[in-house]
Amino acid sequence: MARKRVSQSRTRKPPPAVRRFKPSFRWNGVDLEPYKLAAHGGGEFRGASRQVLIGNLGEQVKFHVRYFELQAGGFTSLERHHHAHVVIGLRGRGRVQVADQKFALGPMDTIYIAPGQAHQLRTSGAEPFGFFCIVDAKRDRPRSVSS
Amino acid sequence: MARKRVSQSRTRKPPPAVRRFKPSFRWNGVDLEPYKLAAHGGGEFRGASRQVLIGNLGEQVKFHVRYFELQAGGFTSLERHHHAHVVIGLRGRGRVQVADQKFALGPMDTIYIAPGQAHQLRTSGAEPFGFFCIVDAKRDRPRSVSS
Numbered sequence: 001m002a003r004k005r006v007s008q009s010r011t012r013k014p015p016p017a018v019r020r021f022k023p024s025f026r027w028n029g030v031d032l033e034p035y036k037l038a039a040h041g042g043g044e045f046r047g048a049s050r051q052v053l054i055g056n057l058g059e060q061v062k063f064h065v066r067y068f069e070l071q072a073g074g075f076t077s078l079e080r081h082h083h084a085h086v087v088i089g090l091r092g093r094g095r096v097q098v099a100d101q102k103f104a105l106g107p108m109d110t111i112y113i114a115p116g117q118a119h120q121l122r123t124s125g126a127e128p129f130g131f132f133c134i135v136d137a138k139r140d141r142p143r144s145v146s147s
Numbered sequence: 148m149a150r151k152r153v154s155q156s157r158t159r160k161p162p163p164a165v166r167r168f169k170p171s172f173r174w175n176g177v178d179l180e181p182y183k184l185a186a187h188g189g190g191e192f193r194g195a196s197r198q199v200l201i202g203n204l205g206e207q208v209k210f211h212v213r214y215f216e217l218q219a220g221g222f223t224s225l226e227r228h229h230h231a232h233v234v235i236g237l238r239g240r241g242r243v244q245v246a247d248q249k250f251a252l253g254p255m256d257t258i259y260i261a262p263g264q265a266h267q268l269r270t271s272g273a274e275p276f277g278f279f280c281i282v283d284a285k286r287d288r289p290r291s292v293s294s
Contacts, residue, residue: 054257
């Protein structure tokens with residue numbers, strides 16, 4: 001009985017310490033997931049990929065750190081949910097719509113998207129737009145906004 | 148009675164959406180805090196500053212995003228605590244000691260420091276070493292490791 005009580009997170013292999021950055025905006029040991037497959041169904045999106053830097057390997061934190069990249073002309077679905085987003089620009093430039101406001105976002109610009117605010121991200125210009133998106137580990141599913 | 152039940156986070160002014168990045172590695176509207184004053188007492192550290200990008204303004208997330216910068220020759224105290232760290236290099240290069248391992252950290256390299264692991268960060272070379280450090284919002288105080 002006692003052995004059964006040991007939680008899985010304690011018995012499995014600890015997460016590796018380092019995810020090393022590569023100039024291609026990939027991180028060593030981190031899978032590249034097409035956003036269409038990785039994210040929620042429904043909604044519209046285009047030319048998007050996701051890498052989960054922190055959150056898939058049993059890290060003992062209450063948040064997940066993901067890197068998204070949108071190709072030229074790419075965008076995420078216009079969506080809303082009960083959890084907040086923190087978005088930090090990293091590569092190229094983008095535009096972010098939050099409720100009825102629009103913001104330009106460049107490298108290291110940081111934006112807080114509060115719970116319930118409809119939002120959408122788009123690439124500006126010819127370079128891909130890459131950004132960190134940090135969210136609570138426990139969160140609701142995004143829902144598309146049809147208007 | 149009903150009005151008293153409205154939580155403070157709902158009644159106070161919502162956090163601003165954008166913290167815009169400046170080439171000086173400052174963010175608009177974010178205070179620069181000397182680490183010595185801002186962080187825990189005790190321990191040794193040198194040439195360190197902190198900017199809290201997310202976490203001081205009632206953002207509804209279970210994590211805080213901070214940017215630390217260590218000057219040339221700077222370092223943080225060797226410390227441990229029950230909460231985990233996620234560190235993402237941003238400016239310059241550094242070295243990170245985690246338990247008995249040492250890692251070089253450059254821009255965008257990401258490191259997970261598990262709960263209870265003694266750790267210390269140092270600048271490598273002449274350029275300041277700047278990094279994001281993301282932590283759970285609810286966390287214990289760091290304790291210096293004297294050995």
